Amino acid sequence: MTRLKNALRGHFIAPVPTTGAEPADSDYLELAKWISGVTDDTNEETDDTGFYDGDGTKETTVTGVSGAYTFDGFYDSEDPAQALVAAKKYKIGDDRKLWHKIVSADGKKQWTGLATVSDIKAGDGDATDYEAFGCKLTFNQLPKEKAITPPSGGGSGE
Template structure:
């Protein structure tokens, strides 16, 4: 069923000026990543993903760049050194409260004992309206914990693998009939113009009636028909 409500005026943040709120940034994780024959995550087709929003229960996201640097002193430097950044590992540390039944959290928690390719996936990071796509590895997963009389906690880190990428057109994420899980589409006929490097992402947070009907009557290939 289509959403029959709309946001109250003034509560929806739009535009690109002023001080942005952190919650406008969003991380989506593919809970059904495709791994090729050599153990790499396929980034070529975003439409095959089940993109679960990592938002519910999450109260802190901390990005990091983990830079590799060299420090060299040259004869013309007067005894002082030059620093060059020769590499980076992009990471995002998440922490919050465990929420059972949330597709993104359940997926991450299920990888607690995982190693190798089982903890590899791909993510879409949306930063102030623009998306970056990357293969990633789930690390430092702590799926539960805390005081006896407190909510269970969860924490983990998403580590990017290799150079992140941009969508080759207009990327749209559309909410499916499964709450907090989105489908992806890239319109490659639309390209950046002028000084734009990429196009802003479109996120549709309401499942369309036709999509909901399709999801409920036509299981995707290789699905378990809803049994978990």
Template sequence: MAQKLNSERKHYIAPWTDDETKPDEAGYLWLASGITTMGNDTEDKTEDYNDYTGIDTTDITGVQVKWTPEGYVDFEDEAQALVNTKRYATGDGRKIWHKWIDTDGTTYEGVARLLDVKISGGDSNTKEEISFTIQHDRVPEKTPKA
């Protein structure tokens, strides 16, 4: 099997209005221009316990899906412009829809929040940088490749 490149995984974001109304395909903005790294910082939520057998056990109680895009500012890009409108928002003002299509064609989609939005800054002789976290409220809906 040929190895896939990370750039073959496509990430899209869209404005959020409520948790039930998914955007149509035209409503999604491709998160690509200026983005040079897309980290996957998904975390298991765990609970440790010990029973009368004396065995320490870790139970997985949940999964928190997180992606961490980083790169260079492109205010002309619609996806980055959406992120920029959210950077000083609070509460539900930080919600978006996030969809990605994995390199095997599987699609994941769900409501997420933008965290730690950092736009601009850095050394005077470097390009403006952008970084943020896309954190899902719940495990995204999975649609296998058709």
């Protein structure tokens, strides 16, 4: 298997349509410009229990997963994705929700779900630094996984 750079993984966001349905692919904006780091901050809840039908050794069961990603970089107020995040800074409740889509670095899978944006930074830092940008996107439910099929046609021509 080939090692793939993190920069090949895509993170896309879209506003929540008034219908509440998932947005069209064309509505998603890539959250990438001037982003230098993305951290997987997924939180797992577990339960450790031993059973009499074993030797009493505790087994770990994952009881909950809260998928989350934290973005760090520089702020560009003209970038549509960063502007969408920045517009949520002084919002609360449902007004903090966005759709988040992740496309794997190999382009074979994607995960999509409604997420809440928090920890928004849109212009932050020392006077001599470039303005900082950052946010955390936390899925509100487990995201839906989907295989991505390459477009037909255009093969290698062999």
